[in-house]
Amino acid sequence: MFDKILIANRGEIACRVIRTAREMGIATVAVYSDADAGAMHVAMADEAVHIGGSAPSESYLRGDAIIAACxxxxxQAVHPGYGFLSENPDFVExxxxxGLVFIGPSAKAIRAMGLKDAAKALMEEAGVPVVPGHRGDQDDEVLAAAAExxxxxxxxxxxxxxxxKGMRLVETPGAFADALASARGEAKTAFGNPDVLIEKFVTNPRHIEVQVFGDGTRAVHLFERDCSLQRRHQKVIEEAPAPGMPEEMRSAMGAAxxxxxxxxxxxxxxxxxxxxDGSGPLRTDGFWFMxxxxxxxxxxxxxxxITGVDLVEWQxxxxAGEDIPVAQEDLAISGxxxxxxxxxxxxxxGFLPATGRxxxxSFPDGARADTGVRAGDVISPHYDPMIAKVIVHGPTRxxxxxxxxxxxxxxxVAGTVTNLAFVGALADHEGFRxxxxDTGLIGRxxxxxxxxxxxxxxxxxxxxxxxxxxxxxPDAFQGFSLWSxxxxxxxxxxxxxxxxxVVRMRGRGDALISTAGLVVEALWRDGWTLDGLAAPAHHAERGVVTVFGGVAQAFEVIDPLAREAQGAGGNVIEAPMPGLVKVVTAKAGETVTAGQRLAVLEAxxxxxxxxxxxxxxxxxxxxAEGAQVEAGAPLIRLEEEE
Structure with missing residues (x-):
């Protein structure tokens, strides 16, 4: 067993790995960028090594710096987490x-599955069902003909x-060329490879995945997860096991x-x-490898x-050379x-990434919260804007x-906008309950x-x-005045x-608050009550009051002596977030219509x-194209309306 491992990652996954390593008595080393000098994973680790600038290319993607830190x-070993270098076979080698150990699969295995087209060919040879599609020739006309x-x-x-990333749904032949160009551009930026494949889109699809674990010789599965609740192919809520999964199909998917x-x-x-295929009851001939x-x-x-297994411990x-700790028949689903x-x-x-302090x-008791940030930390524009994963487990769905x-x-959560209300609404969605x-639920x-x-x-x-x-x-004189x-x-x-x-104090611990044509009664009863209910929790900082309870609401307190100057209104198109100006199609003097694309920002x-x-x-x-801009930077100005 290792005495010390290095986690080549940041954020919640780095903290997650550190927790298990600590429970196993293994010392941990964190690596960090300029932006992460005070990050939670740095504070949790036994040691920490600075590896470069804030951009991932200057730090978390620098394999040489990570190896030098080891x-x-x-x-003695490197845990890659997910993202960054976790699926880079050159880094593994x-x-x-x-002379170190990579806590993960071999470079050969990563390469075998790294390119979707080659992976699907390999799966066909192994007898795993695959979706009908085209892999190979990248000529535009060949791809268009394949789609037809x-x-x-x-x-x-x-x-x-x-x-x-690099994925587009195309519903008609006329939309194919633009979608192909866009997918290739995004793929080139994200992965350095513009090649694509074409697949049949399954109507009413569900995204169900199977967790596997191998030791290089044999493998077991730890059942399935349903990840169908997605927005733009990004998972939002996941669950295990999949609802409506027949045991026969679970066995077939696990075996595959x-x-x-x-x-x-x-x-x-x-x-x-x-x-x-989620168009009807799940069936054994209705699933395909992606x-x-x-x-x-x-x-x-x-x-x-649902299994009681610590997957990081198993990794x-x-x-370290051990076999898989259990046999397939020892694994079972609980709850x-x-x-x-x-x-x-x-x-x-439109779900734009946000930043802020x-x-x-805070998270409630009874729920597992995997996070890599704390109150006071800053959500950086350089990395994924995840704050936390909230996990619950119960005896039934x-x-x-x-x-x-x-x-x-x-x-x-206070200090930045979040998707908390959105995921809360999704958890309460009647169809989901x-x-x-299926993957189209959120879109619909x-x-x-x-x-x-x-x-x-x-x-x-x-x-x-x-x-x-x-x-x-309230103090003794709260609400006191001579005649009214x-x-x-x-x-x-x-x-x-x-x-x-307007807050009217009628006496100590007794107030009427007039807001939006309504009146709320506030009374002190060993704590404030509002219309008979305990006052909600809140956070106040830097002139902003965030009130929790239900969907949190943020209120800016206006200083009447220092109102902000009025902005440029609807004449200026600004950058909604920090990013790279990839395309500018607008030209001075051009007549444009509402909704017309004027530029593309990559973030x-x-x-x-x-x-x-x-x-x-x-x-x-x-x-100009190629410029790096900050959030709020003016990009294009329209002429004043007459």
Missing amino acids: HATGA AVEAA AIGYPVLIKAVAGGGG AVRAAEAIGYAGAGTIEFIV EMNTRLQVEHPVTEA IRVA HAFEARLYAEDVEK LGAL EIALRQLSRALRQTQ RGEV DIEALAAVVPATAVQRAWAAMVALGLDGA PLDRSVALRHRGEEETV MKMEHALTAPRDGVVAEVLV
Whole structure:
């Protein structure tokens, strides 16, 4: 067994690996970039080594610096986590050439599964069912003809990628050329390889994956996870086991996954992803291999919850030379588990990644929260904006889903916008509660799921009380005036709307708060109550009051003597986030229509189209292709409306 390992990663997965290593009595080494000098994983590890600049290419993708850190600290093995270098076979070979152990599969196994087209050919040889499609010739006309032959709708997928990058759904022949160009561009940026494959798109598809674990000779499966709740091919909520899964199909999928792993002599944790026909009851001839992820998955905690297995512990033990700890017949499913991914992203702006300092972050008892940040930490634009994964486990699916809904309602985040209300709405979705899941569910109901939940009168009233400093225990003279009740007012801004809230103190611990035409009664009863209910939790910092309870609402306290200057309104198209200006199609003097694409911004390895907010004429293009811009940077200006 190892005495010391290095975790070549950051964030929640680095913290997750450190926790298990600590329980095994193994010392840990963290690596960090400039941006992560004060990060949680650095604080948790026994040692930490600085490896470069904030950009991943300057730090977490520098295999040479990571290997040097191992030698400098005496670490004997490298755990890659997920992302970054976790599926880079050249890095695996470099680690082994340096006399170290890579905690994961061999370079040969990673290469075998790294290109989707080659992997599917290998799976066909192993007797694993695959989706009808085209792999190989990259000529535009050949690809278009293949799509016609397969039959629309089709999926264009990057052969070298994952995570939804370089993937486009094409429903008609006329849309194929543009989708192909876009997918290739995104694939080239994300993976350095523009090649794609074409697949038949399965109607009402479900994304069900099987967790496998091998020791290089034999493999076992740890049952399935349903990851069908996706937005733009990004998983949002995962669960295990899959709802409606017949035992016969579970056995068939598990056996196929084991065949896939054993066909390449797989060692360590891996996931075989299948596309499943969800148009009716699940059946044994209705699933097809999509790809294999040769690493630990983000959603691995739900498998741990239903099997009682610590997958990171298994990874370390097998890498140290042990066999798989159990036989297939020793594994069983216990209960049901869910995982919800909490991100710093602006749902109202189309789920754009967000940044900012976390003023508050807490999770309720009874839920597992895997996180790599704390209150006071900054969500950086350089990395994935995940804040945490909230995991629950219960004896049945219904109970576990109720636990998830409760855990999300009681999770408290302040300081940045998040998708918390969105995943909460998803957990409460009636179809999802009935187990009616497929990859199109979110897309079909996106308006309802992403709908803005208005602040309640109680939340507005409590924000005013907090802003006025009246949220503590009342003093003896609170509300005192000679002839009439004491009125105090405060101006709040919420979702761009300003309101003056009036608090009338009728006496000590007794107030009426007027807001939006309603009156809320506040009484002190060993703690404030509002209309008979205990005042909600809150966080106040830097002129912003965040009120929790239900969907959290943030209120900016307006200083009447220092109102912000009015901005440029709808004439300027600004960068919604930090990123690279990849394409500029707008030209000065050009007449444009509302919704027309004017530029493309690349951020977090994803492309984001910037469109005209209204009909008009381009007055000025303020940025050039290839420019790196900050959030809020002006890019294009339209002429004033007449």
